[in-house]
Amino acid sequence: MPPPPGRRDLATLPKAHLHLHFTGSMRPGTLSDLAERHDLRLPAVLREHHLLRLPPDERGWFRFQRLYEAARACVRTADDMRRLVLEAAADDAAEGSRHLELQIDPTSYAPLVGGLTSALEVVLDAARDASRTTGCHVAVVVAASRLRHPLDARALARLAARYAGTGPGEVVGFGLSNDERRGDTAEFARAFDIARRAGLAAVPHGGELLGADHVAEVVDVLRPDRLGHGVRSSEDPGLLRRLVDAGVGFEVCPASNVGLGVYADAGAVPGPALLRAGASVALGADDPLLFGSRLVAQYATARDVWGLDDAALADLARASLRLARVEEPDRRRWLGEVDAWLATPAPAEPAVVRG
Template identity: 60%
Template sequence: MLHSSGERDLRTLPKAHLHLHFTGSMRPGTLLELADKYGVHLPDALSGGEPPKLRATDERGWFRFQRLYDIARSCLRAPEDIQRLVREAAEEDVRDGSRWLEIQVDPTSYAPRLGGLTPALEIILDAVERASRDTGLGIRVLVAANRMKHPLDARTLARLAVRYRDRGIVGFGLSNDERRGFARDFDRAFAIAREGGLLAAPHGGELSGPSSVRDCLDDLRAGRVGHGVRAAEDPWLLARLAERQVTCEVCPASNVALGVYDKHEDVPLRTLWEAGVPMALGADDPLLFGARLAAQYELARRAHGFDDAELAELARQSVRASVMPEDVRKRTLADIDAWLAAEPGLPEADGPPLGRAG
């Protein structure tokens, strides 16, 4: 449908969501309720009702960001908390027009309170399956290693992720401060994941420059890159990403919130677009950054001048980069075409039901 301004409603644009972190997907109100339930004292930055002021481009700023994330994660202590988080994340995605969600989680972070590593992962996968049934949203999981931990831990996670591939795990990632360590230290873990049929989707090109994106490609053989925006600083790297059609999971709101760029207009969406680099817009950590999925498309419209045809192509790129079943992919692409073809002032025709996770 269109707003009164004559613009198509970006919440009704079908799309895939490929960059969302687990705890960071939580609703602020849910965090307040869980903190009260468990007697967790929240700092003002998490209890004030507004996204915290963050700037993570230096060590102190990144530590503060990580500290806030860890406090929020400490409020997830029981299977019912995990179920609530995933269900609400799915509801938010459906509200924003998402047809498919690939949520990223490091189960080692939840293992101490959920009975161990394997039980924690099974609880998460149970919650994903239930939320998918309840909301109709197709949901899959990327297991992410923490680059602040030993590479042997990453290998353990990769083997576990492969073992549970038939429960909806589709990819393997590498998160946390990319300025620490080397991507190549995790090459064996990624080899285990790739050989087990999982997509390689490490973070790179956010806090560090183009070299971190090159490392993702060369050392980890990335099929997608989390963030990747700093590739815009290297024309040769842009050409390489475009030639290989490696999708960058771009999160415009978090790039500004973390101080990677000073203002929304500085995020190099146009540079990547004009170079032919496919993008999948993502919300990253809406609990801390405030903006969910549709808001990322709104930023592309307002700050970068993307028209509706270009926004529809961004949505197509997210769908093509996902691991959707082919029938769901075709249906979603057709619904994007219908969204764009709808006459100004008229609502789009209702599409078929949302794709379900098996």
């Protein structure tokens, strides 16, 4: 569908996608197909592709996690894993993404394919293939879970370090995900030290379910390059200024913030406040399988709800590319493509005929 008059097409805006989870990237049709193939019964919410709207408490998170696990259980083979990577890359390429950092905890898939190393190698091999076939560079963020022991996180960090790089099919970052209210953040610091020594970006989740105090703890202990979400830092102007001055990036995912009940609607998500403070913001789709919208829809939110014009949307795309872990020649080329997008005249408004 062509863009409306006076607006450039957001699907052709070159950008990087830095916050997308492996299972949550799955197409609804693929989930249905895999469930049927492996003779698994899906919960009605997943079977009927309902959008999640959950309360911002542990009950809401438990329901989210239960649905996520039901979807993850449908990925049973190495071929299933490869399919998810290829389709995620194809979907992102169709939306203008030049670079995708796909986040995965290989622990869940290790028993299916012969261990942690095999699970990660399946994804990395698929990422290389997907990069060649779709034109969207696919790299990987290995993420530990707050629900598992910190020693497991260290093992994942050492594994991620073995495959560290900045090219397609390499590990570019190390994350920490799952319920922010669980686990002791400080106990994961050594895992991040291991990852950092290998040159990986530190990209833990923080500041979505919990407020500014938790963001400060994550920043002090894990020393992130980017924060997964981080939106609650807007509740403390002093903290937000500190993060902006330190160059910490924000992976902002409006649809998931609303779906998890953190904010009542997209207009309440403090993306504009972060931008006014000078933050580097990269929009992300997080888990489109559950929250119902992919990356371009987040840019549409920035345009239609936050009121950003095309120049500001181009700045968002530039920020995503600057925060991405990519080779500098690629970054420069893609930033030039953003400039070209903005330099191309928007579709003309229809002439008004006055009688």
